Amino acid sequence: MKPNVLVRDITELSRSEWLAMRRKGIGGSDCPKILGFSKFSSPLEVYWDKLNIPHEKYSDDDRWVNKRVGQILENVVIEVFEHLYPDWKVIRDHRMYQHGSLPWMIADLDAIAIHKPTGKQYIMECKTCNQRALQDWGPKNSMVVPLDYEFQGRHYMAVMNQFDGVLYACLALGGDMQSDFRVRLIMRDLEKEKILVKEEMDFWINHVNKRIDPSLSPSADVARIIRKIKNRYGKNDADVPLPLKFQNQLDEILQIDAEMKELNRKRENLKKRKEHLLYPILNYLQGANGYLSDGQSSYFISEKTRSSSSIKSDDLQKMMIEDHDLYMKYVSYNESGYWTVEKKADKWDEVI
Template identity: 30%
Template sequence: MKKKKLKLCAKKGSWGMSRKRNSNVIKLKIPGTREEWLKDRNKGIGGSDAGSVLGLNPWKSAYTLWCEKTEKITNDTDNEAMRQGRDLEEYVAYRFVEETGKKVRKSNFSYQRKDYPFMLANVDRIIVGENAILECKTASALTKVQYKKGEIPDNYYAQCVHYMATTGVDRVYIAILVLGKGFYWYVVERDEEAINALISAEKTFWDYVVNDEEPPVDGSESTSNALLQRYPEGYGAIDLFGREEIISSIRDLENSKKSIEKQIDKLKNELKKDLGDHEYGQTNNFKVCWKTAKQNRIDAETLRKKYPDIYSECQKEISFRKFEIKEEDYEQ
């Protein structure tokens, strides 16, 4: 799905939702508790899921999302970033109103498409007098996204497209508070080509869910964590003779990785030799640093010898599954 260039100011839009789109939307009562809300999330694909379906969410893969929707793993985690996002939603909406002069109100409903009932939407605000909604975001100050240049993360864009596809609105305004750095807002206009591409991807994903068929895995940390949560323990052995090709590919790639790492280290050493006693070096395009850094670390061996009781008390057993490939010689 192609992401269109975003505009930093809003255009005057049409009044009221089109009748055809409106007739394709079902209004649902918003769950009264967070527990009910979490349970309802597994009944379909919401706006925050769209980026994962498309492989655009850096924190959650399509495979992880599938595991959650099919209840292979649990999804009841809550963290400080999520808490701040919820608590600051009202403030972000207020800033948007202050910046634009537009009026917004909360919706008393969630939304579902009739023809694609797996498509669900819980919107933050409705723009009064305009066929549009507002999405409120809170982002980390460490973000590398260049909001000043009109950029938004791809998964934010996917969420906006999902809301347009599900609710039938003409546009989505997105307001983003970057903690301690700035406030930005943009408008994502309706794009039928992007919407159709998203619907197709979400339908394919939801078919995996309803058929309890695993989607392809990727190499993300999210997928690795989902597999570990799904299979925390290992027992016995399994026949993998049909997977010789993939095992050989892993070994070949690992050998290539080692070779590349050696080449990188060689080039780094050449630059270190050039720097010598200097901490910095510059070219027209780059700055190279090789400076002394100090850290305080616990000497585990000294602690064990001098304070064995404390060392024993501080030890903690951890369990994990170690993945490795070994060559075996079998007699024919």
């Protein structure tokens, strides 16, 4: 079954219109997040996005530069690919598609890649990365595709139902961009598609439609999600009574706090013990490096230095007084919070 065309040209949509259309279903970039394959998002954050629940600290306007550069680089990736692989022709595709029978599955494709000698067509995904992320693509001649990108492509194949594969072209910035250019091809796998369709269906029907938060996976970056809860709700000084179902969690948090306190105490004791052991050795070396060999193994001792730059608080105070305009130009305020749990006996218990 062929897909429906939901939007004929997404470039004619405003940013807000495009986001509204994206909320009508699950897109390719949502798929790995729902499956738990993304390092940068989670099913809960996708759920918030689909229901238009604010959770980001920064607005789309704050990210305009990054998004615009990304759009420009897609064309650069295509140009580099066609130059390095002249047997291929790439056609941009600005339509938004909808699965023929599952309307909550949608897709925005970057392009279609056509192999001119055979006429075979593949979905094309244009990617960029830095040198550090290049390792996720494996050696140049391997067929490694990062898992999140792989399932993004498999989502597209499921929606389109007319392509046998996805061709990835990734431009790595910052090094030898021609040598580091990665091209990969994955073929359609119906068994993997069944898995992703099942997971996406559960997410859409049992969570988005019913407005029930999805649970957090064990691998979720919960610290990031907790920060986003603060972005979502803002500051609230009210005291809210908790239901008894949370009592076990609160007791476990208190137990964890006690264990961490004990570990920190042990760490400080070990640090002091290490310093006592180091003292006679360093006193003997008188500032030099040292080594010792017993014929079977060798020990080496040397000083490793770390450097950092900072401004003392006293100097900042002087700067604020002496050149307030300069101080206000460069000073930045960061507020970070943390949650504490305390347990106190109720007054009735104290009487007993």
